[in-house]
Amino acid sequence: xxxxxxxxxxxxxxxxxxxxxxxxxxxxxxxxxxxxxxxxxxxxxxxxxxxxxxxxxxxxxxxxxxxxxxxxxxxxxxxxxxxxxxxxxxxxxxxxxxxxxxxxxxxxxxxxxxxxxxxxxxxxxxxxxxxxxxxxxxxxxxxxxxxxxxxxxxxxxxxxxxxxxxxxxxxxxxxxxxxxxxxxxxxxxxxxxxxxxxxxxxxxxxxxxxxxxxxxxxxxxxxxxxxxxxxxxxxxxxxxxxxxxxxxxxxxxxxxxxxxxxxxxxxxxxxxxxxxxxxxxxxxxxxxxxxxxxxxxxxxxxxxxxxxxxxxxxxx
Amino acid sequence: xxxxxxxxxxxxxxxxxxxxxxxxxxxxxxxxxxxxxxxxxxxxxxxxxxxxxxxxxxxxxxxxxxxxxxxxxxxxxxxxxxxxxxxxxxxxxxxxxxxxxxxxxxxxxxxxxxxxxxxxxxxxxxxxxxxxxxxxxxxxxxxxxxxxxxxxxxxxxxxxxxxxxxxxxxxxxxxxxxxxxxxxxxxxxxxxxxxxxxxxxxxxxxxxxxxxxxxxxxxxxxxxxxxxxxxxxxxxxxxxxxxxxxxxxxxxxxxxxxxxxxxxxxxxxxxxxxxxxxxxxxxxxxxxxxxxxxxxxxxxxxxxxxxxxxxxxxxx
Numbered sequence: 001x002x003x004x005x006x007x008x009x010x011x012x013x014x015x016x017x018x019x020x021x022x023x024x025x026x027x028x029x030x031x032x033x034x035x036x037x038x039x040x041x042x043x044x045x046x047x048x049x050x051x052x053x054x055x056x057x058x059x060x061x062x063x064x065x066x067x068x069x070x071x072x073x074x075x076x077x078x079x080x081x082x083x084x085x086x087x088x089x090x091x092x093x094x095x096x097x098x099x100x101x102x103x104x105x106x107x108x109x110x111x112x113x114x115x116x117x118x119x120x121x122x123x124x125x126x127x128x129x130x131x132x133x134x135x136x137x138x139x140x141x142x143x144x145x146x147x148x149x150x151x152x153x154x155x156x157x158x159x160x161x162x163x164x165x166x167x168x169x170x171x172x173x174x175x176x177x178x179x180x181x182x183x184x185x186x187x188x189x190x191x192x193x194x195x196x197x198x199x200x201x202x203x204x205x206x207x208x209x210x211x212x213x214x215x216x217x218x219x220x221x222x223x224x225x226x227x228x229x230x231x232x233x234x235x236x237x238x239x240x241x242x243x244x245x246x247x248x249x250x251x252x253x254x255x256x257x258x259x260x261x262x263x264x265x266x267x268x269x270x271x272x273x274x275x276x277x278x279x280x281x282x283x284x285x286x287x288x289x290x291x292x293x294x295x296x297x298x299x300x301x302x303x304x305x306x307x308x309x310x311x312x313x314x315x316x
Numbered sequence: 317x318x319x320x321x322x323x324x325x326x327x328x329x330x331x332x333x334x335x336x337x338x339x340x341x342x343x344x345x346x347x348x349x350x351x352x353x354x355x356x357x358x359x360x361x362x363x364x365x366x367x368x369x370x371x372x373x374x375x376x377x378x379x380x381x382x383x384x385x386x387x388x389x390x391x392x393x394x395x396x397x398x399x400x401x402x403x404x405x406x407x408x409x410x411x412x413x414x415x416x417x418x419x420x421x422x423x424x425x426x427x428x429x430x431x432x433x434x435x436x437x438x439x440x441x442x443x444x445x446x447x448x449x450x451x452x453x454x455x456x457x458x459x460x461x462x463x464x465x466x467x468x469x470x471x472x473x474x475x476x477x478x479x480x481x482x483x484x485x486x487x488x489x490x491x492x493x494x495x496x497x498x499x500x501x502x503x504x505x506x507x508x509x510x511x512x513x514x515x516x517x518x519x520x521x522x523x524x525x526x527x528x529x530x531x532x533x534x535x536x537x538x539x540x541x542x543x544x545x546x547x548x549x550x551x552x553x554x555x556x557x558x559x560x561x562x563x564x565x566x567x568x569x570x571x572x573x574x575x576x577x578x579x580x581x582x583x584x585x586x587x588x589x590x591x592x593x594x595x596x597x598x599x600x601x602x603x604x605x606x607x608x609x610x611x612x613x614x615x616x617x618x619x620x621x622x623x624x625x626x627x628x629x630x631x632x
Contacts, residue, residue, distance in 0.1 A: 177529060177561065178494070178526065178529060178530065178533070179533075203522070205525065205557055205560070205561075206519070206522055206524070206525045206526070206554070206557060207525065207526050208522070209521065209522045209523065209526075210494065210522070210523050210525075210526025210527075210529075211526075213493060213494060213526075214494065217494070217495075228593070229591075238522070238591075238596075240593060240596065241521055241522060241596060244521070244596065244600040245493065245521075253624070254621055254624065257593065257620040257621045257624055258620070258621050260593060260620055261618050261619060261620045261621065265618050274590070274591070275545075275554075275590070275591075277544070277556060277573065277576060280554075280556065280557060280560065284560040302577050302581050303577060304573040304574070304576055304577045305570055305573045305574050305577065308569070308570065308573055
């Protein structure tokens with residue numbers, strides 16, 4: 001019933017870090033890391049490794065940079081139990097100077113996030129990572145706004161110019177319906193014949209988990225989740241739902257439930273996330289959620305008609 | 317792009333009434349009715365019409381019985397704008413004595429909810445309703461627990477013995493994945509050749525909207541939603557998401573957004589609904605959500621491991 005080729009990446013700390021400028025206490029990161037390792041999930045992503053020349057450590061917490069010392073503080077003494085550690089590098093915010101040889105690093109896998117326009121930077125970074133011994137993926141963001149011919153060209157380049165192990169569909173705006181997931185999966189598979197397909201979905205229209213399933217049906221073998229869906233705006237595909245669906249006998253959901261209780265639910269005091277109408281409206285309109293996130297922190301947050309009119313009229 | 321045959325049923329008051337024993341103030345029901353009519357949605361379901369001999373008016377509010385006087389108080393003076401009014405009758409909790417001739421009633425459509433075991437009662441009630449001039453549907457509840465041969469037999473009977481206009485897949489436990497929706501839709505279509513297919517989904521696994529889309533892809537033309545997903549436990553498919561997906565040019569989402577702001581968001585003070593892990597766990601286990609709902613009102617609600625173990629060990 002389960003498909004052994006499917007790899008789950010829990011990116012609670014990395015993607016969840018977009019809610020708080022990556023300022024999680026080390027004890028929380030240790031707790032999440034320990035739970036994911038104990039659960040049998042394949043990869044745990046502990047943050048971004050972006051360049052301090054491009055982003056300021058005054059403005060962002062440690063998990064936006066993932067210094068090796070911070071990663072060690074979060075992972076030392078914990079049995080990885082087969083779980084590998086990942087970080088994300090944005091193609092346009094990262095530097096090859098921050099990719100030490102893999103054997104000197106806590107990191108096993110680098111995921112390069114890119115827009116289609118930056119695919120040449122992404123390929124350069126990915127190949128540098130490969131040369132230094134890491135596992136690699138390339139994750140194409142804002143896919144709902146990328147179309148032929150440039151997306152096709154980027155996929156062709158990634159296939160020909162890299163040996164990354166997976167290429168991702170990233171629905172940054174939570175805009176896709178299942179038919180579009182199928183369409184994109186088929187398009188990717190036309191080009192990336194020697195690589196796996198990955199999917200990373202957002203929940204603006206309550207479709208993050210469903211669209212991940214649709215990706216799996218279309219042979220995606222790399223799938224992303226976060227604990228209880230933690231993430232900016234409407235959030236992500238919940239890791240716990242993925243575990244229930246996938247039925248891999250190596251999984252143990254108990255550490256994941258325990259981590260949600262101890263580390264994630266308490267965040268709700270300070271960080272709002274999950275489905276709400278403003279996120280739906282940006283999702284349907286295929287817009288970045290920033291307008292909705294800003295609206296949700298205003299005193300007018302419940303005036304849904306006003307936000308709708310803002311998007312329909314002022315935003316045009 | 318849109319499919320004119322698709323009919324949307326907003327069942328906010330009926331299904332949402334399971335959260336509060338159907339005790340909505342008349343002004344709220346009027347507000348929701350007015351908004352649904354103005355939005356161009358096809359049907360608005362204003363409650364159950366169950367028998368006062370079987371359920372006590374001391375224990376349930378007016379929208380569990382839908383007396384004609386109460387329906388008139390909620391609808392009089394409002395332009396229906398083409399929207400028809402529905403009530404639900406449970407096959408095992410209703411009486412043919414409560415079906416006056418349609419021309420004496422505010423009601424246009426009766427939806428008969430039934431378990432497979434009660435299908436003979438459902439057919440009897442439906443035919444009584446047809447004879448009295450109403451539109452009719454039969455909605456088969458707890459479908460995730462119904463299998464061959466009795467489901468097949470019930471579908472065959474409904475096809476042969478009634479002229480209802482639609483037969484519903486009702487995922488009462490929020491247990492279905494898209495493959496099962498496809499499977500069930502194909503099974504229904506094998507039998508109900510002269511009737512439409514309907515789908516009513518719950519959100520235990522964040523799949524209510526997604527599974528409704530999958531039903532539509534498999535030719536379901538009757539689809540249910542509630543405003544902001546109001547409903548017991550994890551809730552329902554949100555009507556506002558359906559409107560965004562369906563793109564019927566007759567729809568106007570503004571009255572719906574306004575009704576969410578004015579009538580539904582304020583309910584959050586007293587009624588909790590929406591995705592949470594306990595509802596997910598009953599959904600995955602294909603159980604009635606009552607254990608999860610009870611857990612969520614206890615002081616232990618955030619102890620997710622304890623609830624998991626309760627289901628896995630104590631509940632067996």
